[in-house]
Amino acid sequence: MKQKIDWGLKFFRDVFKLESLHFGYWENIQEITLDNLRLAQKNYILKLISLIPKNVKKVLDVGAGTGEVAKELLKQNFYVESVSPDSYQQQIFVQKCPSVKFHLTKFEDLSLPENQKFDLILMAESCQYLNLNQAFKNCQKFLNKNGFVLICDYFRKENVQYYKTTHIWKNFVNSISKNGFKIIFEEDITKYTLPTLTLGKNYYVQYVLPILEIIYGYLSEKIPILLNFVKLLFFKKIKKLHIYLYQHTKEKLDTEKFLQNIQYKIIILQKYSF
Numbered sequence: 001m002k003q004k005i006d007w008g009l010k011f012f013r014d015v016f017k018l019e020s021l022h023f024g025y026w027e028n029i030q031e032i033t034l035d036n037l038r039l040a041q042k043n044y045i046l047k048l049i050s051l052i053p054k055n056v057k058k059v060l061d062v063g064a065g066t067g068e069v070a071k072e073l074l075k076q077n078f079y080v081e082s083v084s085p086d087s088y089q090q091q092i093f094v095q096k097c098p099s100v101k102f103h104l105t106k107f108e109d110l111s112l113p114e115n116q117k118f119d120l121i122l123m124a125e126s127c128q129y130l131n132l133n134q135a136f137k138n139c140q141k142f143l144n145k146n147g148f149v150l151i152c153d154y155f156r157k158e159n160v161q162y163y164k165t166t167h168i169w170k171n172f173v174n175s176i177s178k179n180g181f182k183i184i185f186e187e188d189i190t191k192y193t194l195p196t197l198t199l200g201k202n203y204y205v206q207y208v209l210p211i212l213e214i215i216y217g218y219l220s221e222k223i224p225i226l227l228n229f230v231k232l233l234f235f236k237k238i239k240k241l242h243i244y245l246y247q248h249t250k251e252k253l254d255t256e257k258f259l260q261n262i263q264y265k266i267i268i269l270q271k272y273s274f
Helices: 007-016 034-050 068-075 087-096 132-142 169-178 194-222 224-233 235-252 255-261
Strands: 058-062 079-084 101-104 118-124 143-156 181-188 262-271
Touching: 034 068, 034 118, 034 143, 034 194, 058 068, 068 079, 068 087, 079 087, 087 101, 118 132, 132 143, 132 169, 132 262, 143 169, 169 181, 194 224, 194 235, 194 255, 255 262
Parallel strands: 058 079, 058 118, 079 101, 118 143
Antiparallel strands: 143 262, 181 262
């Protein structure tokens, strides 16, 4: 299997020194700054771990990122193993958490010994990338009796194109019951994630778009023939990129549109026998 590299995470880690790509949790943080985004992302992890049910000892971290969640789980004396198909994440992860077993694979393809079970499976903004039915089948297989799944992610309210790669909430709920789980905890944290969109929009407008305009202006002035040739040769791809940069990205950073179409939730599921 060809391993994936999360180029978005690599960019934000190398340029903005962010260890995570998740929205963070901005409760009681007033000023919207890059430093406070780092604090919000730390608070997000602490919030999730604070909700882990009592008597949970063994955690499977699905969508491991660069190890920030696993590092905090270890600090709080949980046994943890982590899963991700991303080889860049693995490189960073093993430096931070050398004692944690890292499974370099998609969760749907994960294979574990028959007798290896966990008390809780954690998915922090990773559920949206999974095939729900296959993922829940694996959760059934890898969890102890009455084990838990802790999910923190955003969902579409209806079947719209906005954030179209995320799951639709009603489809998600149907998949839960169909695969032998029940919701025992649910919290909407949408309002505590919105400042990340505001911060992203500020950086996008103040830095990204001006840099792109400068690059385009320079090429138009210095090498117009080459620029026109490239535009002609890659017309469809350039048009698609233009739409992504000037329309798609702008819409994704629109807090009002996000509120209208998306709900960001923390959910705890409990396994039951069929």
